[in-house]
Amino acid sequence: MARQEQISQIIVTAQQMRDIEARIFAAGMPVAALMEKVAGLIARRIQDIYPNVRQGGQGGEGGQGGHEVKRVGVFVGPGHNGGDALVVARELHFCGYDVKIYSCFSKLKELTSQHLLYTQSLGIPCYESIEQLSDCDLLIDGLFGFGLERRLVDAIAKAINQINSWSKPIVSIDLPSGLHTDTGEVLGTAIRATHTFCLGLWKLGLLQDHALEYVGSCELIDFDIPLADVQAVVGDVNKIHRITQTTALSTLPLPRPAVTHKYKEGHLLLICGSRRYSGGAILTGLGARVSGVGMLSIAVPESLKPLLVAQLPEALIIGCPETETGAIASLQLPENTDLSSFDAIAIGPGLTGDTTPIVQQVLECDRPLILDADALNILAHMGTIATLQKRQAVTILTPHAGEFKRLFPNVPDPMKDRVRAVREAAHSCGAIVLLKGARTAIANSQNSVWINPQSTPALARGGSGDVLTGVLGGLLAQAKSKHISVEEIVATAAWWHSQAGILAAQERTELGVDAFTLTNYFIPVLASAWKELN
Ligand SMILES: NC(=O)C1=CN([C@@H]2O[C@H](COP(=O)(O)OP(=O)(O)OC[C@H]3O[C@@H](n4cnc5c(N)ncnc54)[C@H](OP(=O)(O)O)[C@@H]3O)[C@@H](O)[C@H]2O)[C@@H](O)CC1
Ligand SMILES: Nc1ncnc2c1ncn2[C@@H]1O[C@H](COP(=O)(O)OP(=O)(O)O)[C@@H](O)[C@H]1O
Ligand SMILES: [K+]
Structure with a gap:
Protein backbone atom coordinates (compact mmCIF):
# COMPACT_ATOMS: atom_id res chain seq x y z
CA MET A 1 0.00 0.00 0.00
CA ASP A 236 -1.37 -2.79 16.54
CA VAL A 237 -3.43 -2.71 19.71
CA ASN A 238 -5.74 0.11 20.78
CA LYS A 239 -5.34 1.49 17.30
CA ILE A 240 -7.60 4.22 15.95
CA HIS A 241 -8.23 3.74 12.23
CA ARG A 242 -9.44 6.38 9.83
CA ILE A 243 -11.77 4.74 7.30
CA THR A 244 -10.78 5.49 3.71
CA GLN A 245 -12.07 4.59 0.27
CA THR A 246 -9.18 2.17 -0.13
CA THR A 247 -10.00 0.24 3.04
CA ALA A 248 -13.68 0.22 2.18
CA LEU A 249 -13.18 -1.05 -1.36
CA SER A 250 -10.86 -3.80 -0.21
CA THR A 251 -13.59 -5.06 2.10
CA LEU A 252 -16.54 -5.02 -0.30
CA PRO A 253 -17.44 -8.39 -1.86
CA LEU A 254 -16.07 -7.43 -5.25
CA PRO A 255 -15.20 -8.93 -7.65
CA ARG A 256 -17.49 -11.87 -7.25
CA PRO A 257 -16.19 -15.33 -8.08
CA ALA A 258 -17.25 -16.38 -11.56
CA VAL A 259 -18.77 -19.59 -10.30
CA THR A 260 -21.14 -18.99 -7.43
CA HIS A 261 -24.81 -19.11 -6.54
CA LYS A 262 -27.24 -17.04 -4.52
CA TYR A 263 -26.76 -18.90 -1.23
CA LYS A 264 -22.99 -18.65 -1.55
CA GLU A 265 -23.38 -14.87 -1.73
CA GLY A 266 -25.04 -14.76 1.66
CA HIS A 267 -28.52 -15.19 3.06
CA LEU A 268 -29.66 -12.31 5.23
CA LEU A 269 -32.70 -12.31 7.49
CA LEU A 270 -34.20 -8.96 8.41
CA ILE A 271 -36.69 -8.85 11.27
CA CYS A 272 -38.37 -5.50 11.24
CA GLY A 273 -41.50 -3.40 10.88
CA SER A 274 -44.89 -3.17 12.52
CA ARG A 275 -48.30 -1.88 11.46
CA ARG A 276 -47.27 1.43 12.96
CA TYR A 277 -43.80 1.59 11.41
CA SER A 278 -44.00 -0.16 8.07
CA GLY A 279 -41.55 2.24 6.40
CA GLY A 280 -38.68 1.03 8.58
CA ALA A 281 -39.00 -2.44 7.10
CA ILE A 282 -39.03 -1.15 3.54
CA LEU A 283 -35.99 1.07 4.06
CA THR A 284 -34.01 -1.69 5.74
CA GLY A 285 -34.93 -4.01 2.87
CA LEU A 286 -33.85 -1.44 0.28
CA GLY A 287 -30.55 -1.01 2.15
CA ALA A 288 -30.00 -4.76 2.03
CA ARG A 289 -30.84 -4.75 -1.68
CA VAL A 290 -28.00 -2.34 -2.55
CA SER A 291 -25.49 -4.51 -0.69
CA GLY A 292 -25.81 -7.15 -3.41
CA VAL A 293 -26.64 -9.91 -0.90
CA GLY A 294 -27.42 -13.26 -2.56
CA MET A 295 -30.69 -14.00 -0.74
CA LEU A 296 -32.84 -11.67 1.29
CA SER A 297 -35.59 -12.80 3.64
CA ILE A 298 -37.64 -10.27 5.56
CA ALA A 299 -39.82 -11.21 8.52
CA VAL A 300 -42.62 -8.68 9.07
CA PRO A 301 -46.11 -8.75 10.62
CA GLU A 302 -48.51 -10.54 8.26
CA SER A 303 -50.43 -7.37 7.41
CA LEU A 304 -47.29 -5.74 5.98
CA LYS A 305 -46.54 -8.55 3.57
CA PRO A 306 -48.31 -7.12 0.46
CA LEU A 307 -46.55 -3.79 0.95
CA LEU A 308 -43.12 -5.39 1.23
CA VAL A 309 -43.70 -7.69 -1.73
CA ALA A 310 -44.60 -4.69 -3.86
CA GLN A 311 -41.43 -2.80 -2.85
CA LEU A 312 -38.98 -5.70 -2.85
CA PRO A 313 -40.15 -8.33 -5.33
CA GLU A 314 -36.82 -10.16 -5.17
CA ALA A 315 -37.02 -10.76 -1.41
CA LEU A 316 -38.70 -13.62 0.42
CA ILE A 317 -41.24 -11.86 2.63
CA ILE A 318 -42.15 -13.88 5.71
CA GLY A 319 -45.51 -12.79 7.10
CA CYS A 320 -45.58 -13.44 10.87
CA PRO A 321 -48.49 -13.61 13.32
CA GLU A 322 -48.96 -10.22 14.89
CA THR A 323 -49.90 -8.77 18.26
CA GLU A 324 -52.98 -6.62 18.77
CA THR A 325 -50.77 -3.60 18.32
CA GLY A 326 -49.55 -4.86 14.95
CA ALA A 327 -46.07 -5.95 16.01
CA ILE A 328 -44.51 -9.34 15.23
CA ALA A 329 -45.93 -11.80 17.81
CA SER A 330 -43.81 -14.81 16.84
CA LEU A 331 -41.32 -15.69 14.15
CA GLN A 332 -42.92 -18.07 11.74
CA LEU A 333 -40.07 -19.09 9.47
CA PRO A 334 -40.68 -21.21 6.34
CA GLU A 335 -40.58 -24.97 6.60
CA ASN A 336 -37.11 -26.51 7.03
CA THR A 337 -35.74 -23.13 8.06
CA ASP A 338 -34.64 -21.93 11.45
CA LEU A 339 -32.51 -19.02 12.53
CA SER A 340 -29.32 -20.99 11.93
CA SER A 341 -30.19 -21.16 8.21
CA PHE A 342 -29.12 -17.54 7.77
CA ASP A 343 -25.62 -16.13 7.36
CA ALA A 344 -26.54 -12.99 9.25
CA ILE A 345 -29.59 -11.52 10.98
CA ALA A 346 -30.48 -7.86 11.47
CA ILE A 347 -33.29 -6.94 13.82
CA GLY A 348 -34.84 -3.73 15.00
CA PRO A 349 -36.08 -1.03 12.62
CA GLY A 350 -39.78 -0.33 13.16
CA LEU A 351 -40.37 -3.29 15.52
CA THR A 352 -41.94 -1.27 18.36
CA GLY A 353 -41.26 -2.15 22.00
CA ASP A 354 -43.75 -5.03 21.95
CA THR A 355 -41.35 -7.59 20.55
CA THR A 356 -39.22 -8.53 23.57
CA PRO A 357 -39.68 -12.32 23.10
CA ILE A 358 -38.54 -12.05 19.47
CA VAL A 359 -35.42 -10.11 20.39
CA GLN A 360 -34.71 -12.63 23.16
CA GLN A 361 -35.08 -15.54 20.75
CA VAL A 362 -32.75 -13.98 18.22
CA LEU A 363 -30.14 -13.17 20.84
CA GLU A 364 -30.05 -16.85 21.75
CA CYS A 365 -29.18 -17.98 18.22
CA ASP A 366 -25.60 -18.52 17.09
CA ARG A 367 -25.67 -16.34 13.96
CA PRO A 368 -23.89 -13.00 13.43
CA LEU A 369 -26.42 -10.45 14.62
CA ILE A 370 -27.06 -6.74 14.17
CA LEU A 371 -29.30 -5.00 16.66
CA ASP A 372 -30.69 -1.57 15.82
CA ALA A 373 -33.46 0.80 16.89
CA ASP A 374 -36.22 -0.89 18.97
CA ALA A 375 -34.09 -4.01 19.41
CA LEU A 376 -31.52 -1.84 21.18
CA ASN A 377 -34.08 -0.43 23.56
CA ILE A 378 -35.34 -3.93 24.33
CA LEU A 379 -31.76 -5.07 24.91
CA ALA A 380 -31.22 -2.13 27.27
CA HIS A 381 -34.28 -3.27 29.27
CA MET A 382 -32.96 -6.82 29.39
CA GLY A 383 -29.57 -5.58 30.64
CA THR A 384 -27.02 -5.03 27.89
CA ILE A 385 -23.89 -6.47 29.42
CA ALA A 386 -25.40 -9.51 31.18
CA THR A 387 -27.39 -10.43 28.06
CA LEU A 388 -24.55 -10.08 25.59
CA GLN A 389 -22.11 -12.00 27.77
CA LYS A 390 -24.14 -15.12 27.03
CA ARG A 391 -23.66 -14.78 23.28
CA GLN A 392 -20.90 -16.62 21.44
CA ALA A 393 -21.49 -15.31 17.90
CA VAL A 394 -20.67 -11.83 16.63
CA THR A 395 -23.00 -9.06 17.79
CA ILE A 396 -23.11 -5.58 16.32
CA LEU A 397 -25.00 -2.74 18.00
CA THR A 398 -25.76 0.40 15.98
CA PRO A 399 -27.07 3.01 18.43
CA HIS A 400 -27.41 6.76 18.03
CA ALA A 401 -26.38 8.76 21.11
CA GLY A 402 -29.80 8.42 22.81
CA GLU A 403 -29.93 4.66 22.37
CA PHE A 404 -26.29 4.46 23.41
CA LYS A 405 -27.01 6.11 26.76
CA ARG A 406 -29.86 3.68 27.43
CA LEU A 407 -27.66 0.72 26.54
CA PHE A 408 -24.63 1.87 28.50
CA PRO A 409 -25.77 4.09 31.39
CA ASN A 410 -22.44 3.60 33.19
CA VAL A 411 -20.18 4.58 30.32
CA PRO A 412 -19.00 8.24 30.20
CA ASP A 413 -21.28 10.57 28.26
CA PRO A 414 -20.65 10.20 24.51
CA MET A 415 -21.30 13.92 24.11
CA LYS A 416 -17.94 14.62 25.79
CA ASP A 417 -15.67 12.06 24.17
CA ARG A 418 -17.39 9.77 21.71
CA VAL A 419 -14.31 7.69 21.02
CA ARG A 420 -13.68 6.92 24.67
CA ALA A 421 -17.38 6.19 25.17
CA VAL A 422 -17.69 3.76 22.27
CA ARG A 423 -14.46 2.05 23.26
CA GLU A 424 -15.58 1.51 26.84
CA ALA A 425 -18.98 0.32 25.68
CA ALA A 426 -17.58 -2.29 23.30
CA HIS A 427 -15.06 -3.42 25.88
CA SER A 428 -17.73 -3.84 28.55
CA CYS A 429 -20.17 -5.90 26.49
CA GLY A 430 -17.98 -7.75 23.99
CA ALA A 431 -20.00 -6.55 20.99
CA ILE A 432 -18.91 -4.33 18.13
CA VAL A 433 -20.52 -0.97 18.75
CA LEU A 434 -21.20 1.57 16.01
CA LEU A 435 -22.03 4.94 17.55
CA LYS A 436 -23.89 6.98 14.94
CA GLY A 437 -23.24 10.64 14.45
CA ALA A 438 -21.59 13.17 12.18
CA ARG A 439 -18.35 11.21 12.63
CA THR A 440 -19.56 7.69 13.25
CA ALA A 441 -17.19 5.78 15.54
CA ILE A 442 -16.94 1.99 15.75
CA ALA A 443 -15.15 0.00 18.44
CA ASN A 444 -14.51 -3.66 19.15
CA SER A 445 -13.99 -5.29 22.51
CA GLN A 446 -10.19 -5.19 22.06
CA ASN A 447 -10.20 -1.37 22.15
CA SER A 448 -9.59 -0.80 18.45
CA VAL A 449 -11.57 2.05 16.93
CA TRP A 450 -12.59 3.02 13.40
CA ILE A 451 -13.79 6.55 12.57
CA ASN A 452 -15.65 7.58 9.45
CA PRO A 453 -14.01 10.90 8.52
CA GLN A 454 -16.48 12.28 5.98
CA SER A 455 -20.22 12.57 6.04
CA THR A 456 -23.05 15.01 5.52
CA PRO A 457 -25.75 16.42 7.77
CA ALA A 458 -28.11 15.54 4.93
CA LEU A 459 -28.23 12.10 6.59
CA ALA A 460 -29.73 13.53 9.79
CA ARG A 461 -33.20 12.34 8.80
CA GLY A 462 -35.59 9.67 9.99
CA GLY A 463 -35.01 6.38 8.25
CA SER A 464 -31.43 6.87 7.14
CA GLY A 465 -30.23 4.63 9.97
CA ASP A 466 -32.61 1.89 8.79
CA VAL A 467 -30.89 1.97 5.40
CA LEU A 468 -27.52 1.57 7.13
CA THR A 469 -28.75 -1.49 9.02
CA GLY A 470 -29.88 -3.11 5.77
CA VAL A 471 -26.60 -2.42 3.99
CA LEU A 472 -24.56 -3.65 6.92
CA GLY A 473 -26.66 -6.81 7.19
CA GLY A 474 -26.18 -7.53 3.50
CA LEU A 475 -22.42 -7.07 3.68
CA LEU A 476 -22.15 -9.18 6.81
CA ALA A 477 -24.08 -12.04 5.21
CA GLN A 478 -21.81 -11.96 2.16
CA ALA A 479 -18.65 -12.09 4.26
CA LYS A 480 -19.35 -15.58 5.57
CA SER A 481 -16.72 -17.44 3.64
CA LYS A 482 -14.28 -14.58 3.19
CA HIS A 483 -11.56 -13.76 5.63
CA ILE A 484 -12.58 -10.20 6.31
CA SER A 485 -12.82 -8.90 9.84
CA VAL A 486 -16.32 -7.99 10.93
CA GLU A 487 -15.07 -4.60 12.15
CA GLU A 488 -13.87 -3.78 8.64
CA ILE A 489 -17.29 -4.68 7.29
CA VAL A 490 -19.01 -2.41 9.78
CA ALA A 491 -16.57 0.38 8.90
CA THR A 492 -17.21 -0.17 5.20
CA ALA A 493 -20.98 0.03 5.65
CA ALA A 494 -20.58 3.35 7.50
CA TRP A 495 -18.29 4.68 4.76
CA TRP A 496 -20.61 3.61 1.94
CA HIS A 497 -23.68 5.06 3.66
CA SER A 498 -21.97 8.44 4.14
CA GLN A 499 -20.53 8.54 0.65
CA ALA A 500 -23.98 7.82 -0.79
CA GLY A 501 -25.31 10.70 1.34
CA ILE A 502 -22.53 13.02 0.14
CA LEU A 503 -23.17 12.24 -3.53
CA ALA A 504 -26.93 12.60 -3.09
CA ALA A 505 -26.46 15.94 -1.32
CA GLN A 506 -24.14 17.16 -4.08
CA GLU A 507 -26.78 16.45 -6.69
CA ARG A 508 -29.88 17.32 -4.69
CA THR A 509 -28.73 19.67 -1.87
CA GLU A 510 -28.69 18.67 1.79
CA LEU A 511 -32.48 18.87 1.88
CA GLY A 512 -32.94 16.37 -0.91
CA VAL A 513 -31.64 13.23 0.76
CA ASP A 514 -34.64 11.40 2.20
CA ALA A 515 -33.87 7.83 3.18
CA PHE A 516 -35.60 6.32 0.16
CA THR A 517 -33.70 8.57 -2.25
CA LEU A 518 -30.47 7.76 -0.41
CA THR A 519 -30.74 4.11 -1.42
CA ASN A 520 -30.43 5.13 -5.08
CA TYR A 521 -26.95 6.57 -4.53
CA PHE A 522 -25.09 3.56 -3.15
CA ILE A 523 -24.46 1.93 -6.50
CA PRO A 524 -23.35 5.14 -8.30
CA VAL A 525 -20.86 5.81 -5.48
CA LEU A 526 -19.53 2.29 -5.68
CA ALA A 527 -19.42 2.26 -9.47
CA SER A 528 -17.29 5.39 -9.63
CA ALA A 529 -14.96 4.33 -6.81
CA TRP A 530 -14.56 0.88 -8.40
CA LYS A 531 -13.80 2.44 -11.78
CA GLU A 532 -11.16 4.66 -10.16
CA LEU A 533 -9.53 1.60 -8.62
CA ASN A 534 -9.46 -0.54 -11.75
N1 LIG B 1 5.09 17.11 16.39
C1 LIG B 1 5.53 17.44 15.22
O1 LIG B 1 5.85 16.57 14.51
C2 LIG B 1 5.65 18.85 14.84
C3 LIG B 1 5.14 19.87 15.63
N2 LIG B 1 5.16 21.13 15.25
C4 LIG B 1 4.34 22.14 15.92
O2 LIG B 1 4.49 22.09 17.29
C5 LIG B 1 3.22 22.20 17.92
C6 LIG B 1 3.28 21.72 19.31
O3 LIG B 1 4.13 22.59 19.94
P1 LIG B 1 4.24 22.72 21.50
O4 LIG B 1 4.45 21.39 22.07
O5 LIG B 1 5.30 23.71 21.74
O6 LIG B 1 2.83 23.21 21.97
P2 LIG B 1 1.85 24.38 21.47
O7 LIG B 1 0.64 23.70 21.04
O8 LIG B 1 2.50 25.32 20.52
O9 LIG B 1 1.49 25.21 22.76
C7 LIG B 1 1.96 24.91 23.99
C8 LIG B 1 2.34 26.20 24.63
O10 LIG B 1 1.18 26.84 25.08
C9 LIG B 1 1.29 27.15 26.47
N3 LIG B 1 -0.03 26.99 27.03
C10 LIG B 1 -0.72 25.84 27.16
N4 LIG B 1 -1.95 26.08 27.62
C11 LIG B 1 -2.06 27.42 27.75
C12 LIG B 1 -3.12 28.27 28.18
N5 LIG B 1 -4.31 27.79 28.56
N6 LIG B 1 -2.89 29.58 28.20
C13 LIG B 1 -1.69 30.08 27.82
N7 LIG B 1 -0.66 29.31 27.42
C14 LIG B 1 -0.85 28.00 27.39
C15 LIG B 1 2.34 26.21 27.01
O11 LIG B 1 3.05 26.85 27.98
P3 LIG B 1 3.17 26.29 29.47
O12 LIG B 1 2.22 25.11 29.62
O13 LIG B 1 4.57 25.92 29.60
O14 LIG B 1 2.72 27.44 30.27
C16 LIG B 1 3.22 25.95 25.78
O15 LIG B 1 4.27 26.89 25.74
C17 LIG B 1 2.32 21.43 16.99
O16 LIG B 1 0.97 21.66 17.19
C18 LIG B 1 2.85 21.90 15.66
O17 LIG B 1 2.23 23.13 15.30
C19 LIG B 1 5.88 21.53 14.03
O18 LIG B 1 6.65 22.66 14.29
C20 LIG B 1 6.86 20.49 13.54
C21 LIG B 1 6.31 19.15 13.56
N1 LIG C 1 -24.97 15.54 11.32
C1 LIG C 1 -24.77 14.37 10.72
N2 LIG C 1 -23.79 14.23 9.83
C2 LIG C 1 -23.61 13.05 9.23
N3 LIG C 1 -24.36 11.95 9.43
C3 LIG C 1 -25.34 12.03 10.29
C4 LIG C 1 -25.61 13.24 11.00
N4 LIG C 1 -26.65 13.02 11.81
C5 LIG C 1 -27.03 11.73 11.62
N5 LIG C 1 -26.24 11.14 10.72
C6 LIG C 1 -26.31 9.74 10.28
O1 LIG C 1 -27.65 9.44 9.92
C7 LIG C 1 -28.05 8.17 10.42
C8 LIG C 1 -29.24 8.36 11.35
O2 LIG C 1 -29.58 7.16 11.95
P1 LIG C 1 -30.72 7.04 13.07
O3 LIG C 1 -30.58 8.12 14.06
O4 LIG C 1 -30.70 5.64 13.55
O5 LIG C 1 -32.02 7.31 12.22
P2 LIG C 1 -33.31 6.41 11.98
O6 LIG C 1 -33.45 5.51 13.18
O7 LIG C 1 -34.45 7.37 11.89
O8 LIG C 1 -33.10 5.66 10.73
C9 LIG C 1 -26.81 7.59 11.09
O9 LIG C 1 -26.12 6.76 10.20
C10 LIG C 1 -25.97 8.81 11.43
O10 LIG C 1 -24.59 8.54 11.49
K1 LIG D 1 -3.51 26.38 15.95
Missing part, protein backbone atom coordinates in the same frame (compact mmCIF):
# COMPACT_ATOMS: atom_id res chain seq x y z
CA ALA A 2 1.32 3.45 -0.89
CA ARG A 3 2.80 5.46 1.98
CA GLN A 4 0.30 8.31 1.60
CA GLU A 5 -2.61 5.91 1.93
CA GLN A 6 -1.10 4.28 5.01
CA ILE A 7 -0.57 7.66 6.66
CA SER A 8 -4.13 8.71 5.85
CA GLN A 9 -5.51 5.70 7.75
CA ILE A 10 -3.81 6.60 11.03
CA ILE A 11 -5.26 8.72 13.83
CA VAL A 12 -3.13 9.76 16.80
CA THR A 13 -3.52 11.31 20.23
CA ALA A 14 -1.37 14.20 21.45
CA GLN A 15 0.79 11.83 23.49
CA GLN A 16 1.36 9.55 20.52
CA MET A 17 2.33 12.56 18.40
CA ARG A 18 4.80 13.67 21.07
CA ASP A 19 6.31 10.20 21.19
CA ILE A 20 6.63 10.05 17.41
CA GLU A 21 8.18 13.52 17.35
CA ALA A 22 10.64 12.49 20.07
CA ARG A 23 11.81 9.52 18.00
CA ILE A 24 12.39 11.73 14.96
CA PHE A 25 14.41 14.22 17.00
CA ALA A 26 16.34 11.44 18.74
CA ALA A 27 17.26 10.06 15.32
CA GLY A 28 18.97 13.36 14.52
CA MET A 29 16.39 15.53 12.77
CA PRO A 30 16.96 19.07 14.08
CA VAL A 31 13.81 20.59 15.59
CA ALA A 32 14.33 23.80 13.64
CA ALA A 33 14.72 21.94 10.37
CA LEU A 34 11.46 20.08 10.90
CA MET A 35 9.63 23.29 11.70
CA GLU A 36 11.08 24.90 8.59
CA LYS A 37 9.96 21.99 6.43
CA VAL A 38 6.45 21.81 7.87
CA ALA A 39 5.83 25.55 7.79
CA GLY A 40 7.16 25.75 4.23
CA LEU A 41 4.52 23.21 3.17
CA ILE A 42 1.82 25.18 4.98
CA ALA A 43 2.90 28.46 3.35
CA ARG A 44 2.74 26.87 -0.09
CA ARG A 45 -0.71 25.49 0.53
CA ILE A 46 -1.92 28.88 1.74
CA GLN A 47 -0.63 30.44 -1.47
CA ASP A 48 -2.61 27.86 -3.47
CA ILE A 49 -5.85 28.58 -1.70
CA TYR A 50 -5.39 32.30 -1.04
CA PRO A 51 -3.19 33.66 -3.84
CA ASN A 52 -1.60 37.06 -3.42
CA VAL A 53 -3.68 39.71 -5.13
CA ARG A 54 -0.50 41.44 -6.33
CA GLN A 55 0.50 38.39 -8.33
CA GLY A 56 -2.79 38.38 -10.18
CA GLY A 57 -4.13 35.30 -8.42
CA GLN A 58 -2.35 32.68 -10.50
CA GLY A 59 -2.95 29.88 -8.03
CA GLY A 60 -6.29 29.21 -6.45
CA GLU A 61 -7.82 26.23 -4.74
CA GLY A 62 -7.05 23.22 -6.87
CA GLY A 63 -5.44 25.61 -9.37
CA GLN A 64 -8.80 27.05 -10.36
CA GLY A 65 -8.51 30.54 -8.97
CA GLY A 66 -8.88 31.00 -5.21
CA HIS A 67 -9.78 33.79 -2.84
CA GLU A 68 -7.22 36.53 -3.46
CA VAL A 69 -5.80 38.27 -0.44
CA LYS A 70 -3.37 41.06 0.27
CA ARG A 71 -3.15 41.50 4.02
CA VAL A 72 -2.47 38.47 6.20
CA GLY A 73 -2.69 38.52 10.01
CA VAL A 74 -0.72 35.86 11.87
CA PHE A 75 -1.55 34.95 15.48
CA VAL A 76 1.46 33.58 17.31
CA GLY A 77 1.33 31.51 20.50
CA PRO A 78 4.11 30.68 22.97
CA GLY A 79 5.00 27.18 21.76
CA HIS A 80 6.04 25.57 18.50
CA ASN A 81 2.62 26.12 16.97
CA GLY A 82 3.57 29.80 17.21
CA GLY A 83 6.98 28.95 15.72
CA ASP A 84 5.30 27.34 12.70
CA ALA A 85 3.15 30.45 12.32
CA LEU A 86 6.19 32.72 12.34
CA VAL A 87 7.92 30.73 9.59
CA VAL A 88 4.67 30.94 7.57
CA ALA A 89 4.56 34.71 8.24
CA ARG A 90 8.12 35.11 6.98
CA GLU A 91 7.54 33.05 3.83
CA LEU A 92 4.32 34.88 2.96
CA HIS A 93 6.15 38.18 3.51
CA PHE A 94 8.80 37.15 0.97
CA CYS A 95 6.01 36.21 -1.45
CA GLY A 96 4.69 39.75 -1.37
CA TYR A 97 1.79 39.53 1.09
CA ASP A 98 1.39 42.37 3.64
CA VAL A 99 1.92 40.42 6.85
CA LYS A 100 1.19 41.55 10.40
CA ILE A 101 1.84 39.52 13.53
CA TYR A 102 0.01 39.38 16.84
CA SER A 103 1.78 37.99 19.88
CA CYS A 104 0.99 38.83 23.48
CA PHE A 105 2.90 36.18 25.39
CA SER A 106 5.67 37.23 27.75
CA LYS A 107 7.49 33.92 27.46
CA LEU A 108 8.05 32.12 24.16
CA LYS A 109 9.82 28.82 23.57
CA GLU A 110 13.42 29.39 22.43
CA LEU A 111 12.92 28.54 18.75
CA THR A 112 9.70 30.54 18.54
CA SER A 113 11.42 33.49 20.12
CA GLN A 114 14.23 33.36 17.56
CA HIS A 115 11.79 33.30 14.67
CA LEU A 116 9.98 36.28 16.15
CA LEU A 117 13.22 38.24 16.38
CA TYR A 118 14.00 37.49 12.76
CA THR A 119 10.56 38.54 11.49
CA GLN A 120 11.02 41.79 13.37
CA SER A 121 14.41 42.31 11.77
CA LEU A 122 12.66 41.93 8.40
CA GLY A 123 10.32 44.77 9.33
CA ILE A 124 7.21 42.59 9.72
CA PRO A 125 5.17 44.47 12.30
CA CYS A 126 4.22 42.69 15.52
CA TYR A 127 1.37 43.92 17.72
CA GLU A 128 0.12 43.10 21.19
CA SER A 129 -3.40 44.19 20.33
CA ILE A 130 -5.44 42.04 17.94
CA GLU A 131 -7.37 45.11 16.74
CA GLN A 132 -4.36 45.97 14.59
CA LEU A 133 -5.07 42.84 12.54
CA SER A 134 -8.78 43.49 12.01
CA ASP A 135 -8.27 44.83 8.48
CA CYS A 136 -6.58 41.63 7.25
CA ASP A 137 -8.18 39.56 4.48
CA LEU A 138 -6.86 36.28 5.86
CA LEU A 139 -5.93 35.17 9.37
CA ILE A 140 -3.47 32.42 10.33
CA ASP A 141 -4.03 30.77 13.70
CA GLY A 142 -0.77 29.65 15.27
CA LEU A 143 -1.76 30.20 18.89
CA PHE A 144 -1.83 26.62 20.20
CA GLY A 145 -1.37 23.17 18.71
CA PHE A 146 -1.23 19.81 20.39
CA GLY A 147 0.51 21.30 23.43
CA LEU A 148 -2.68 22.92 24.73
CA GLU A 149 -3.96 21.19 27.83
CA ARG A 150 -5.36 23.97 30.04
CA ARG A 151 -8.51 26.02 29.55
CA LEU A 152 -8.12 29.35 27.82
CA VAL A 153 -9.11 32.29 30.01
CA ASP A 154 -8.73 36.05 30.33
CA ALA A 155 -7.06 38.04 27.55
CA ILE A 156 -6.35 35.15 25.18
CA ALA A 157 -9.93 33.82 25.44
CA LYS A 158 -11.24 37.32 24.78
CA ALA A 159 -8.92 37.70 21.79
CA ILE A 160 -10.13 34.41 20.27
CA ASN A 161 -13.77 35.44 20.67
CA GLN A 162 -13.02 38.71 18.99
CA ILE A 163 -11.16 37.06 16.10
CA ASN A 164 -14.17 34.77 15.53
CA SER A 165 -16.51 37.77 15.51
CA TRP A 166 -14.72 39.26 12.50
CA SER A 167 -15.98 36.41 10.26
CA LYS A 168 -12.79 36.38 8.17
CA PRO A 169 -11.24 33.31 6.59
CA ILE A 170 -9.01 31.62 9.16
CA VAL A 171 -6.40 28.94 8.54
CA SER A 172 -5.58 26.99 11.70
CA ILE A 173 -2.20 25.35 11.95
CA ASP A 174 -2.42 21.76 13.20
CA LEU A 175 -5.76 22.29 14.93
CA PRO A 176 -8.00 25.23 15.80
CA SER A 177 -6.53 26.84 18.92
CA GLY A 178 -8.65 26.03 21.94
CA LEU A 179 -9.63 22.49 20.92
CA HIS A 180 -8.38 19.56 22.98
CA THR A 181 -6.24 17.43 20.69
CA ASP A 182 -7.84 14.13 21.76
CA THR A 183 -11.41 14.88 22.74
CA GLY A 184 -12.03 17.83 20.44
CA GLU A 185 -13.51 19.54 23.50
CA VAL A 186 -13.54 23.33 23.49
CA LEU A 187 -11.22 24.41 26.29
CA GLY A 188 -13.00 27.63 27.22
CA THR A 189 -13.19 28.99 23.71
CA ALA A 190 -11.71 28.09 20.33
CA ILE A 191 -10.92 29.51 16.92
CA ARG A 192 -13.58 28.79 14.30
CA ALA A 193 -11.36 27.89 11.36
CA THR A 194 -12.19 27.93 7.67
CA HIS A 195 -9.36 25.49 6.96
CA THR A 196 -7.39 23.31 9.32
CA PHE A 197 -4.01 22.03 8.17
CA CYS A 198 -3.38 19.04 10.36
CA LEU A 199 0.33 18.33 10.54
CA GLY A 200 1.87 14.94 9.87
CA LEU A 201 -0.85 12.62 11.19
CA TRP A 202 -4.57 13.03 11.81
CA LYS A 203 -5.27 14.19 15.37
CA LEU A 204 -8.15 12.43 17.08
CA GLY A 205 -9.88 15.62 18.28
CA LEU A 206 -10.49 16.75 14.69
CA LEU A 207 -12.66 13.66 14.16
CA GLN A 208 -14.92 14.12 17.18
CA ASP A 209 -18.42 15.44 16.50
CA HIS A 210 -18.30 18.50 18.71
CA ALA A 211 -15.09 19.76 17.05
CA LEU A 212 -16.73 19.95 13.63
CA GLU A 213 -18.13 23.45 14.02
CA TYR A 214 -14.58 24.65 14.59
CA VAL A 215 -12.38 22.78 12.15
CA GLY A 216 -13.76 23.93 8.79
CA SER A 217 -12.39 21.89 5.91
CA CYS A 218 -9.50 19.74 7.10
CA GLU A 219 -6.50 18.51 5.22
CA LEU A 220 -3.40 16.64 6.19
CA ILE A 221 0.00 18.19 5.56
CA ASP A 222 2.22 15.14 5.15
CA PHE A 223 5.79 15.89 6.16
CA ASP A 224 7.33 12.47 5.62
CA ILE A 225 7.22 11.05 9.12
CA PRO A 226 8.90 7.63 8.80
CA LEU A 227 6.28 4.89 8.95
CA ALA A 228 8.55 2.86 11.21
CA ASP A 229 8.33 5.58 13.88
CA VAL A 230 4.57 5.73 13.55
CA GLN A 231 4.27 1.97 13.81
CA ALA A 232 6.61 1.85 16.82
CA VAL A 233 4.39 4.28 18.72
CA VAL A 234 0.91 3.43 17.46
CA GLY A 235 1.40 -0.36 17.41
